[in-house]
Amino acid sequence: MSDTSAASLAEQLVARFGDTLNVSSVRQEVTAEVAAGDLIAVATALRDEPAFRFCELIDLCGIDYLGYGQTEWDTETVSGTGFSRGVEGQAQGRFTWAERPRGVNQPRRFAAVIHLLSIEHNRRLRLRVFCEDDSLPMVPSLTLVWPGVNWFEREAFDLYGIIFDGHPDLRRILTDYGFVGHPFRKDFPLIGNVEVRYDPEQKRVIYEPVSIEPRVLVPRTIRNDADLMQAKAEAADHWREN
Amino acid sequence: MQEIRNYTMNFGPQHPAAHGVLRLLLEMDGETVVRADPHVGLLHRGTEKLCESKPFNQSIGYMDRLDYVSMMCNEHAYVKAIETLLGIEAPERAQYIRTMFDEITRILNHLMWIGSSALDLGAMAVFLYAFREREELMDLYEAVSGARMHATYYRPGGVYRDLPAQMPQHRESPWHKGKDLKRLNSWREGSMLDFIDAFTADFPTKVDEYETLLTNNRIWKQRTVGIGVVSPELAKAWSMTGPMLRGSGVEWDLRKKQPYAKYADVDFDIPVGVNGDCYDRYLVRVEEMRQSNRIIGQCAKWLRANPGPVMVQNFKVAPPSRVEMKENMEAMIHHFKLFTEGYCVPAGETYAAVEAPKGEFGCYLVSDGANKPFRAHLRAPGFAHLSSMDSIVRGHMLADVVAMIGSYDLVFGEVDR
Numbered sequence: 001m002s003d004t005s006a007a008s009l010a011e012q013l014v015a016r017f018g019d020t021l022n023v024s025s026v027r028q029e030v031t032a033e034v035a036a037g038d039l040i041a042v043a044t045a046l047r048d049e050p051a052f053r054f055c056e057l058i059d060l061c062g063i064d065y066l067g068y069g070q071t072e073w074d075t076e077t078v079s080g081t082g083f084s085r086g087v088e089g090q091a092q093g094r095f096t097w098a099e100r101p102r103g104v105n106q107p108r109r110f111a112a113v114i115h116l117l118s119i120e121h122n123r124r125l126r127l128r129v130f131c132e133d134d135s136l137p138m139v140p141s142l143t144l145v146w147p148g149v150n151w152f153e154r155e156a157f158d159l160y161g162i163i164f165d166g167h168p169d170l171r172r173i174l175t176d177y178g179f180v181g182h183p184f185r186k187d188f189p190l191i192g193n194v195e196v197r198y199d200p201e202q203k204r205v206i207y208e209p210v211s212i213e214p215r216v217l218v219p220r221t222i223r224n225d226a227d228l229m230q231a232k233a234e235a236a237d238h239w240r241e242n
Numbered sequence: 243m244q245e246i247r248n249y250t251m252n253f254g255p256q257h258p259a260a261h262g263v264l265r266l267l268l269e270m271d272g273e274t275v276v277r278a279d280p281h282v283g284l285l286h287r288g289t290e291k292l293c294e295s296k297p298f299n300q301s302i303g304y305m306d307r308l309d310y311v312s313m314m315c316n317e318h319a320y321v322k323a324i325e326t327l328l329g330i331e332a333p334e335r336a337q338y339i340r341t342m343f344d345e346i347t348r349i350l351n352h353l354m355w356i357g358s359s360a361l362d363l364g365a366m367a368v369f370l371y372a373f374r375e376r377e378e379l380m381d382l383y384e385a386v387s388g389a390r391m392h393a394t395y396y397r398p399g400g401v402y403r404d405l406p407a408q409m410p411q412h413r414e415s416p417w418h419k420g421k422d423l424k425r426l427n428s429w430r431e432g433s434m435l436d437f438i439d440a441f442t443a444d445f446p447t448k449v450d451e452y453e454t455l456l457t458n459n460r461i462w463k464q465r466t467v468g469i470g471v472v473s474p475e476l477a478k479a480w481s482m483t484g485p486m487l488r489g490s491g492v493e494w495d496l497r498k499k500q501p502y503a504k505y506a507d508v509d510f511d512i513p514v515g516v517n518g519d520c521y522d523r524y525l526v527r528v529e530e531m532r533q534s535n536r537i538i539g540q541c542a543k544w545l546r547a548n549p550g551p552v553m554v555q556n557f558k559v560a561p562p563s564r565v566e567m568k569e570n571m572e573a574m575i576h577h578f579k580l581f582t583e584g585y586c587v588p589a590g591e592t593y594a595a596v597e598a599p600k601g602e603f604g605c606y607l608v609s610d611g612a613n614k615p616f617r618a619h620l621r622a623p624g625f626a627h628l629s630s631m632d633s634i635v636r637g638h639m640l641a642d643v644v645a646m647i648g649s650y651d652l653v654f655g656e657v658d659r
Contacts, residue, residue, distance in 0.1 A: 027326060029592060055478045058595075059604060061619040069589075069610045093295040113606065115593055115621070119478065119492065122499050126593065148481030151629035174283035174658060184291050218297050222611045223586045 006030055009123055012051055017042060031126040036139050039129055043145045046116065046125070054116035054125060057142070060152035062160030063111050066104060066186040067092065071222040093190035093216040097209065101187045110137040110162055114149075131162060141167040159184035189214060248276055251640075255284055259362045259644045262654035266631075266643070273639050278632045282625075285658035293618040297584025298324055299397065301618070306392035308620060309656035312351040313383075314343045315598040316656070317396040320618075322502060323594035323607040324398040327587045328559065334504075335545065336400035336552040341504040342438075342541035343386075343395065344596070345534040349445075350379050351599035351651075352527045352534075356452055359524075359648030363465045368455050375448050378429075378441055385410055385434050399560045400553035405545065409437040435542050442539040449531055456524070466520035470634055470646040473518060480630035483623050484601025485526045486650070490518035496597035508540045520649040527651075530599075558585050584613040600624055600651050622656035 006028040013023045013032055020042060022033040034042050046054045072091045095101070114127040131137030141164035142149045153164040154173040161182035164170060172179060176196075181188055191214050199206045251268045254260030263284035269277040289308060293301040305316040318340060325331065332340070357372035380390045385406050387393035395402050409430040412418055418426060429440040456462045472482070477490045487494055495512045497505040513529035515522030553560045561580055562573035589611040595604035601623025608617040627650045635643050 026590060027592065031591075057481050058483075058602065059481075059593075059606065059619070059621040061606060061621075063608065063617050063619075068616060071612065113619075115604070115606065119494055124593070126591075146481065147479050147633070148626055148629060151625060152481075155625075172283075174286040176283075183288060190291060190295055216295050218300075218583060218613070221583060221586065221613050223613075 005121075005123055009125065013125075016045070016049070016051070029124070029126060031128060033128045033130070036129050036132060039127075039140050039142070040145065042127075043142055047145055052118060052125075053120045054118045054123075056117045056119060057114065057146035057149050057152075058117045058124075059113075059115040060142070060149055060156060061113055062156035062162050062184065063113055064160055064184065064186045065109050065111065066106050069222070070220075072219040073221045091216075091220055092186055094214050095189055096191065096214055097189050097193035100189055104187060105134065107134070109134045110160060112139050112156055112162055114142070137162045138165055139163070140165045141170075143167055158182070161185065190216070253643070259647060261358065261647060261652045263658070264628075264647065264652065264654065266647075268640070268643065270640065275635050275638055275640060275643060278635050278643065280628055280631050282628065282654070283658050285654045287659070289659045290618050290620060293615050295614065297613050298587060298615060299580075299584055301615070302397065303392060303394045305620075306394060307655055308622065308659060309351075309598065309600065309603070309624070309653045310391060311354045311653055312347045312599045312603075313391055313393055314340075314347045314395060315351075315596055316603055316620075317394070318344060318503070319594050319596045319598070319603050319605040319620075320607075321396045321398050322596065323592050323605040324587065326592045326594055327590055327607060327609055328398065328585075329588075330399055330554055330556060330559065332400040333551045333554065335404075335548060335550040337503045338541050338544050338548075339401050339405065339552060340396060341508065342538055342545070343382075344503065345537045345541070346379050346382055348534045348599040349531050349538075350376055352531050353379075355527060355599075355648075355651045356456075356524075359645075359651075360456060360462070362644050362648045363462065365455065365459070365462060368452060371448075371451055371455070375445065378437075381410070382434065382438070385437075397553070397560070399556060400551070402553075404552045405434045407433050409434045435546050438538060438542045442535050442542065445535045446532060449528060449535075453528060457528075463521060465641075465645050466524060466649070468517070469520045469638065469642045470649055471517060471519045472630075472634060476630070476633070477518070480633070481626040482601065482630065483626070484597065484599070485523050485530065486601060486623075486627055488512065489515035489523035489526045491515055496595060496602060500595070502596060504541070504544075505537075508537050510534075510537050520645050523649050586611060586613050587615075595621070598623060600653070600656075601627065603656075620656075620659055622659060624650065624652050624654075624657040625659075628652060628657055 006025055009030050010023050010025040013021055020034065020038050024031050046052045108130045110131040112129045116125045129139050131139055139162055141153055151173060153167055154171060156162045157164060157170050158172040158174050159182055175183060181193060191210050191212050193210060194207045195210045196205055196207050249270045251270050253266035253268055255263040255265040265281040265284065267279040267281065268275055289304050292304060302317055302320060305320045306313040308316050353372040353376045357369035360368035383393050384390045387395040387402065411430045412423060412426045414423055429437050472490050474490045474492050477487045477492060491514050493512055493514050498512055510533045513526045515526050557576035561577055566573040567577045587609040589609055591608040593604055593606045595602050603623060604621035606619040607615055610616040635646055
């Protein structure tokens with residue numbers, strides 16, 4: 001995983017696939033974005049061509065970009081009444097099933113992220129496939145390229161509702177039998193929607209709406225002030241000294 | 243002529259050989275498995291979603307609870323991902339401590355594995371022997387972190403604290419007194435490193451004991467040789483890593499191929515199998531215990547000779563000392579901010595993998611610059627391994643399914659997450 005290997009992999013990918021892939025390389029990790037339509041062809045080439053030989057699919061996971069970069073606590077600007085005092089609105093984890101945000105619309109919301117490993121060249125590659133349609137996120141299934149992706153795709157379907165077109169057995173895998181919703185989506189409440197208990201009167205296990213209150217202790221904060229301003233101040237000091 | 247239909251059988255989730263909460267639907271043709279459909283998720287706790295609602299440091303404890311027999315290796319992957327995004331590196335001593343505890347964890351895991359999978363196949367005694375040594379290793383966990391299992395010992399930027407100068411001793415009680423107490427405390431007179439030295443000197447003889455019980459045991463061989471054969475091609479196609487892959491003869495170990503912590507500086511060998519059956523995977527794991535013991539000895543030697551800090555001196559991620567906090571206003575503020583809000587991690591994404599005892603345990607972390615992860619995905623080796631169940635056990639006998647479940651080394655904490 002030396003620097004040259006990451007750089008050369010990025011170059012090789014650009015040379016081979018051209019505009020099909022959007023290749024970026026950060027911290028010696030190569031990421032390639034690919035359109036859903038090209039995925040199967042690209043994956044097959046990555047597996048079979050001697051320059052790549054990504055014989056092993058290490059991981060596939062879903063990701064929901066809803067609310068990416070949103071902060072609950074404004075730390076930079078100040079208003080007439082002072083600094084922001086904390087949490088307003090219903091950010092992640094602070095809403096119940098009934099209050100969940102509905103009809104949200106964010107382009108390029110769902111993606112499947114695939115991690116590949118080449119044992120022969122000792123290299124890794126990350127592929128990202130964005131789903132075109134938000135309301136029906138769909139990605140072609142890779143089960144014919146790497147059979148081991150089967151359960152990973154089932155998991156992404158279960159948790160994010162991404163449909164893998166061509167999957168032989170796209171059932172839920174981690175959630176309960178008969179579960180409703182896709183729990184890892186950002187508009188699904190952290191506390192869930194149903195709880196389960198044994199009812200002594202009916203003498204069976206019953207499902208009820210959750211009775212707990214949503215509770216998140218620490219607000220989600222994005223600070224680029226502290227480090228940034230310190231760095232700026234130090235740079236300014238340095239400039240003054242000279 | 244009467245029509246004969248296949249019989250569908252429910253294996254688990256309460257079956258003792260199901261290693262926790264595996265529910266396996268088996269379609270049987272007499273004693274032969276025609277189709278296996280594992281149902282997982284009975285232990286799903288939504289760890290990844292919980293991580294998204296908490297500051298980075300507060301989720302380290304969840305990692306222990308994933309694969310709850312190789313706790314610190316899971317922490318290592320998570321902590322490594324945060325460190326990559328933050329662009330910090332743990333001090334050398336912390337990295338040696340991590341290497342040592344990763345290997346202690348590997349022995350802990352393999353002892354649990356050898357005991358429970360031998361128990362599945364009818365060998366009762368191994369379990370009792372294996373738990374004798376596990377006890378000593380768990381005492382090491384307790385000595386550094388205060389907890390015997392769920393340690394939360396690794397932190398971004400190092401480890402929580404340095405190794406204790408005095409190994410805790412057993413106190414007299416109605417159950418332990420006199421000669422018995424003296425025997426229990428015989429290794430505990432000195433520091434923790436003295437205890438580790440005594441352990442590493444003694445442990446190979448203990449591995450010999452397990453091998454006496456199993457390696458040439460006729461019943462053990464009948465149950466494992468030629469059972470659950472995984473070819474190298476099959477292993478790669480089904481995303482296998484760790485002993486599952488090495489048992490099939492593929493020499494792939496992240497500790498050698500993509501070294502992290504201090505694995506590049508210690509000397510050890512990678513055992514590989516030949517046939518890829520349950521017996522070869524057993525041999526690989528036994529040899530890994532011996533190699534882990536070697537690594538622990540080398541790390542202990544280095545740690546004895548090189549004192550130093552075990553945490554980065556960066557108050558944005560590491561808390562100041564109690565003394566400093568009480569004397570210095572700036573340290574007080576850092577302490578308060580760190581424990582109330584945490585630290586913000588620069589936007590970006592990374593995948594950090596470690597060679598956990600079961601295979602490649604990875605953490606894919608996406609940050610949007612906040613004090614909580616935007617997405618944390620945990621790649622559990624057991625999940626990938628179990629998905630290959632159907633393609634491997636088809637055509638095997640029912641009893642071989644038990645051998646195969648044992649050979650996968652499954653822990654449902656990580657499969658279900």
